[in-house]
């Protein structure tokens with residue numbers, strides 16, 4: 001192969017560069033690759049999809065409105081469809097930490113689409129006179145309105161395909177376990193000390209409620225993502241766009257993702273403010289805090305097998321130790337906590353990035369895009385894995401649960417209304433000191449009759465939830 005056939009020459013406003021002939025990205029992407037060898041992290045697939053869907057909608061609208069030729073619009077749309085179906089996915093190569101606002105990633109998208117559209121038209125890559133990344137693929141657009149729109153669309157896609165199904169499955173599984181464990185009595189614990197008895201199933205039902213509340217909160221926050229600033233172009237004024245363009249693009253995007261979307265009543269606001277992302281991310285942080293609590297509870301309840309609580313058994317999914325034989329660790333719960341810490345870290349960075357916007361633009365959007373979409377997908381994958389390999393296979397140690405409930409010093413609480421708090425406290429103290437049962441001490445001291453005591457110390461009744 002000659003050097004000529006290995007490379008093509010591309011030109012931009014800074015000069016010309018040789019681009020490997022086989023790649024679909026162009027000169028601006030090449031400069032970004034060289035400028036940002038930072039993390040090795042490439043754009044998330046969902047974020048690329050979001051950008052591609054926007055480019056499909058803009059090409060369609062611009063073609064219909066005679067802003068670009070129908071022939072070029074059709075070629076761009078075909079290029080988008082091919083990539084959405086899986087071709088050329090390795091061509092989106094700019095590091096996550098890159099040019100402010102995401103111009104480098106945006107130009108990467110524009111260049112790949114222009115070059116593939118050129119081939120579709122029977123032309124050669126790099127002939128930007130015919131199809132230009134800037135003049136055709138990017139007609140009427142700016143990074144400044146495309147990227148905040150892409151974060152919205154990417155967020156919506158990730159929620160729909162990853163987090164919502166995972167949360168729904170976790171909730172349904174917890175509800176099933178709640179039924180299964182409904183009649184198992186165990187000791188409540190507050191401050192990690194004996195408390196009055198509860199039902200194991202009610203604990204699982206509470207978790208199902210907690211996750212349902214989070215699902216509803218996230219769905220409410222999601223509504224903000226459906227208001228799009230696309231059409232604002234560089235500063236929110238819509239310079240270089242057809243008057244109908246932003247309405248039509250929003251309509252087409254809405255059809256493409258199957259969800260109602262609205263053009264922003266104020267495009268500047270929609271482009272400048274990152275608050276919809278802070279809001280969704282805040283909901284994810286909130287979800288993460290409860291998922292940490294639940295995974296820590298699971299680890300505590302599963303602790304043992306000989307020296308811990310072992311009220312429940314999480315399914316053993318792999319050998320736990322490289323040195324200690326026969327050990328099975330609660331690995332799914334451990335993993336869950338770590339992911340949640342990461343999501344909380346992402347949320348802190350999103351808040352910092354969000355307040356760093358200046359005047360007409362927030363240039364920290366690449367970080368927000370990555371952190372937000374990754375958080376949603378991390379939480380979705382984690383909840384799915386925890387549910388399928390953890391929650392669904394939990395078994396209960398009924399006898400252990402009951403033994404703890406029967407031995408709990410806090411059973412004396414039920415005696416308060418019969419013998420008074422101070423007498424009950426004295427009974428508890430003596431029980432702890434002498435090892436005698438609460439029952440024995442109450443009877444010895446003739447504080448209550450045997451029949452009365454049996455009625456009051458009925459664990460089933462004590463642990464039942466009031467009927468609503």
Ligand SMILES: N[C@@H](CC(=O)O)C(=O)O
Pocket residue numbers: 100101103141142143144234361
């Ligand atoms: N982010 C660029 C605009 C663009 O890439 O469209 C700027 O404001 O300088």
